Amino acid sequence: MKNPLNQKEILQQLSKEFDQEYWKRGQEYYREGLVKEVKQNKTNITALCKGNSLYRMNIDLPKKQMTCSCPCDFNCKHLAALLSWLKNNTPFSILDLDKELEQCSKEELKRRLKLLLEQHPDSYKYFQKPKEEETDQLIKKFWIPSEYTSSFFNEFDHLTDRIFTEQNFELAKKFLKRLIDMYDHDPDSSELDDALCTFLREIPKRLKHTKSQRQELRQVIEDYPFDDFL
Numbered sequence: 586m587k588n589p590l591n592q593k594e595i596l597q598q599l600s601k602e603f604d605q606e607y608w609k610r611g612q613e614y615y616r617e618g619l620v621k622e623v624k625q626n627k628t629n630i631t632a633l634c635k636g637n638s639l640y641r642m643n644i645d646l647p648k649k650q651m652t653c654s655c656p657c658d659f660n661c662k663h664l665a666a667l668l669s670w671l672k673n674n675t676p677f678s679i680l681d682l683d684k685e686l687e688q689c690s691k692e693e694l695k696r697r698l699k700l701l702l703e704q705h706p707d708s709y710k711y712f713q714k715p716k717e718e719e720t721d722q723l724i725k726k727f728w729i730p731s732e733y734t735s736s737f738f739n740e741f742d743h744l745t746d747r748i749f750t751e752q753n754f755e756l757a758k759k760f761l762k763r764l765i766d767m768y769d770h771d772p773d774s775s776e777l778d779d780a781l782c783t784f785l786r787e788i789p790k791r792l793k794h795t796k797s798q799r800q801e802l803r804q805v806i807e808d809y810p811f812d813d814f815l
Contacts, residue, residue: 595646600668603660611665620670622735626679630671634663638733641779642667654779710743717756720747724760729767733776741780749791754798757788761805768809785814 603611614620614634623632630644634653640663641654653663686694702709713719723744730737748756764781771777788794788802803815 592646595649596644596668596671599644599649599651600665600672603665607660607662608665610662611667612669614662614666615669615673620666623667623670623674623676624679625676630667630676632667632670632676633735633738634666636663638776639735639738640776641738652779654776656773656775717751717753720744720751720753720756721759723747724756724763727760727763727767729771729774729777737776741783745784745787749787752793754792754794757792757794758801758805760784761802765805765809781811782814785811788815 600608614636619635621633621635623630625631628646630646632642634640634642636655638655642664643652644650644664644667645652651660651664653661655661655663689697698712702712723740727740727744744760748760761784764777764784768774768777768781785806794802799815803812806812806815
């Protein structure tokens with residue numbers, strides 16, 4: 586951010602919006618090392634926190650809003666843990682990474698990428714050029730995990746990015762139907778609820794579509810509590 590002091594003030598303000606008991610539990614979660622993968626991209630901070638499941642959190646600094654994928658409809662202990670983490674640590678900066686990569690030569694980037702893929706071969710799919718038939722197969726394979734881990738969220742993000750990169754409305758519709766199908770099988774899952782809301786929130790921002798196509802998407806979710814997003 587351009588003004589780190591302002592960010593500090595916002596985080597301090599958000600820290601005051603917790604029930605005392607939840608704030609105390611959040612500090613315990615932080616001390617137990619349950620906050621993971623804290624990243625900042627411009628004005629948003631995201632992270633994971635291990636509780637009864639693995640939950641995704643987001644802090645929108647300009648709007649001074651916090652969200653967590655857990656079932657709570659109030660400021661939870663996971664968000665309290667994240668704010669406690671931020672009070673004592675600096676999140677990984679996507680902007681700093683962009684700057685560092687821009688300074689690397691083509692050969693240096695290739696060397697780093699090769700080393701990364703040798704250590705994490707499962708990540709190779711993230712570097713392949715998207716193909717419609719491959720994305721379609723990934724959508725068909727995407728399903729409710731036995732346990733929510735970072736792999737589930739990474740796969741969701743990967744699919745979302747591929748769909749928007751391809752600007753393929755039919756794939757977006759298929760993925761939305763898949764998420765709704767998953768939601769039907771596990772309607773109490775806060776993780777699926779969060780995934781659906783996240784995908785629907787991104788559609789108006791990242792997918793070019795007509796009014797009639799938007800109506801098609803609305804028809805997919807017309808019997809579900811997500812119609813505010815489209």
